[in-house]
Amino acid sequence: MLDKKMHTFALLAQTKSYTVTAQRLYLTQPAVTQQIKSLESELGLQLVSYQHAHLTITPAGQQLASYINKIDHESQKLLTQLKLPNQQTPIRLGCTRSLSSFLLTHVLQQLHAKSQQIRCQIANTDTILKALTAGNIDFGLVEGNFDKTRFAFVTLRQEPFIGITYADNPLLTGQPLTLAQLLSQTLLVREPGSGTREIFQNWLTMHNAQIKDFQQVIEIATPTPIIQLLTTGCGISFMYRSLVSAELASGQLVQLPVRGFELQHEINLVYLKNSYFAAQYQAIAAHV
Structure with missing residues (x-):
């Protein structure tokens, strides 16, 4: 079992505050500070540092905190x-x-x-x-x-990642679409931190573009409202095919024929x- 200094440090790495850590452990702030200094001395490592009066966890400290949480x-x-x-x-x-x-x-x-x-x-x-x-x-x-x-990790499967829009979008002419044509549309996209957003963002970066380059951007934290907006005739989006399989089958939504956009992604x-x-x-x- 890990000793209390290890647990105190793991909590400090999470809160980034001696005051909050002390409050959660029902200790005084000097007691927390002493535990951290004692742990650094025992290990011969610097675990925390201050930059412009702001507490940061060193790379070694981050690895140790991750190890403590795991154990x-x-x-x-x-x-x-x-x-x-x-x-x-x-x-x-x-x-x-x-x-x-x-x-x-x-x-x-x-x-x-x-x-x-x-x-x-x-x-x-x-x-x-x-x-x-x-x-x-x-x-x-x-x-x-x-x-x-x-x-x-274990890879469960590869999932097609596609562009989609409503069936009567004037953008659809039967010809492959260019990125420039896409940028003229309203983009419905997930929030920062979303894996879906990151996949699409990486593709844009490869083509020297950014999400902010679209004519209008609407960020939504869950896929369901995005799909609902698409079916009402609003914008374009990019997501996993399985999310919209029913809408594609019914014809409510259609896949965007984007030139060079053939992505699959691991589900793990x-x-x-x-x-x-x-x-x-x-x-x-x-x-x-």
């Missing part, structure tokens, strides 16, 4: 299993908003017999990865880009690197 989360989970060998342990997963619309139900169907308690956090890719690092979830279902050197089950429970997460992925 703490996994040790608590293991102890629960050891103490209650005949009982099902809770499952905590995270899922991006896009995947919650077409993949999450299938995953939950696979999990419901494995635990009496299943907790699901739905958020964008960035938030899910932060929750995983902090030990707030066991694994995440993400479609956005992530640092594959920091996390272990992501968990902490070198996790003790890796075999369990891989078994879940095998049935998704």
